[in-house]
Amino acid sequence: MKNARFIPLSVPNLGREEKILVDRCIETSWVSSAGAYVAEFERAICAYTGARYAVSCVNATMGLFLSLKLCGVEAGDEVIAPALTFIAPINAISYLGAQPVFMDCDGYLNLDPVKLERFLREECVRTAKGVKNRRSGRRIRAVLPVHVFGNPCQMDKIMRIARCYGLRVVEDAAEAMGSAYNRGTLKGKFAGTIGDAGVFSFNGNKIITTGAGGMIVTNSKKLAQQCKYLTTQAKDDPVRYIHNEIGYNFRLTNLSSAMGIAQLRKLERFKRIKKKNYLLYKSALSGVEGLSLLDTPEGTSPNYWFYSLIIDKHRFPLSRDRLMQVLARKNIETRPIWYLNHWQKPFRGCHAYGVERAVDFWRRVVNLPCSTDLSSDDVATVVDAIKRSRG
Ligand SMILES: Cc1ncc(COP(=O)(O)O)c(C=O)c1O
Structure with missing residues (x-):
């Protein structure tokens, strides 16, 4: 629905x-x-x-x-x-x-x-x-x-x-x-x-x-x-x-x-909202096999601008793209991580050094809704849709 x-x-x-x-x-x-x-x-x-x-x-x-x-x-x-x-x-x-x-x-x-x-x-x-x-x-x-x-x-x-x-x-x-x-x-x-x-x-x-x-x-x-x-x-x-x-x-x-x-003048408030919703997503998704939310680096207080969901294809039944389709059908907008720059047509000839981890993230990361007007109910709706996507 x-x-x-x-x-x-x-x-x-x-x-x-x-x-x-x-x-x-x-x-x-x-x-x-x-x-x-x-x-x-x-x-x-x-x-x-x-x-x-x-x-x-x-x-x-x-x-x-x-x-x-x-x-x-x-x-x-x-x-x-x-x-x-x-x-x-x-x-x-x-x-x-x-x-x-x-x-x-x-x-x-x-x-x-x-x-x-x-x-x-x-x-x-x-x-x-x-x-x-x-x-x-x-x-x-x-x-x-x-x-x-x-x-x-x-x-x-x-x-x-x-x-x-x-x-x-x-x-x-x-x-x-x-x-x-x-x-x-x-x-x-x-x-x-x-x-x-x-x-x-x-x-x-x-x-x-x-x-x-x-x-x-x-x-x-x-x-x-x-x-x-x-x-x-x-x-x-x-x-x-x-x-x-x-x-x-x-x-x-x-x-x-x-x-x-x-x-x-509103930045500190926006940061608090972003952090609150990040923690809500994190705890609600913590028990879902094969999914995790990207952590924040130790020793930092980030602005929590975007939330990155990481999919483990061996433990979660849907691919990143399939999950995005299921969420789109439920009126939830998500976005894959950017196509890597050394693969982009104008830059294919440039030197790329040891790019491995980025390829892995590119396959597995999807960004979840993160606007500052996102309510706790919205977060619950997104989490529910993700959980139900497993069939
Ligand atoms: C990492 C990064 N760098 C640069 C830009 C460019 O910013 P602008 O749209 O203000 O030119 C953006 C976003 O738009 C970005 O996400």
Whole structure:
């Protein structure tokens, strides 16, 4: 039987507070990037994350592109990036004429630091111009870890390895707004604030949204200044319109920033709801043979953005795709994990190093509904449908 209510995978949660601030933009006609909410949103992101600088951007994809560019990635370089992630950061590498080297994931779907180190030690050579990939002869300039589904990467290890090999680090924290570390050397720090630059996304499906939008954070004053300069058409003289470099029109609008300010005020509440529903799913599914919910890494407090159900094909009677079909028929939206990046047509020729665990996860993971308006009854409905799917 179909549920009366369609249970979507992940939808925005907007209310009166967003409307009041957006209305204010319309009433005052401050709708473009010149409005005061843009800088206010940037300051609020700094205050929340502890990052020294924040520069708004039209979306995280272009924020990643710009961060890589400002970290010195050039045409012909290589950037180490995950095989298992949304394609946006891989596209960002390509916009610069650089190429990805695909890396496997750890047990939490994040870039594996053990394989990263092994790759650099065994497959690369240090030269006067930096680290070179022996196979391609190209310079490796940066590492781009992605905090997948909001679970923080092992940034302490990734940073140590990157610094040891002279590599820059750009964190893709698109999915990890509000995720933090609560133990070890990174205790108290937020995902996205540890590398040379980090990028958050405020796309409609993220934990907080501005419709579309992104934010670049960094502790480097120079990088932040260059970022601001390039996102605003590289204007050297705002009166006579002198531009000494090729810039971009990448700044967020006042309308989007107004939404962002209101959403950021709700982030802690959204995180609590996400965690509560994650724990509900986890305990309700704990007795189901062949199913488990992906754990969160020790020493972290993630934002619980997406919930990943892992299927053991030897102990659960349905394949991942079959389970998705059964749930879809019951009005429940789910999503498989992304097709791996080294299999995508534009990137098939790129170097992929030891990608094994990612292949296993790709076969077995399905994401469950996780919106912040998901009720306990909705969770119970999804769990019930999963249990009944076994026949
Ligand atoms: C891991 C990851 N990186 C980058 C992006 C790109 O973000 P945006 O849509 O803001 O460009 C997304 C999501 O959209 C994402 O999930």
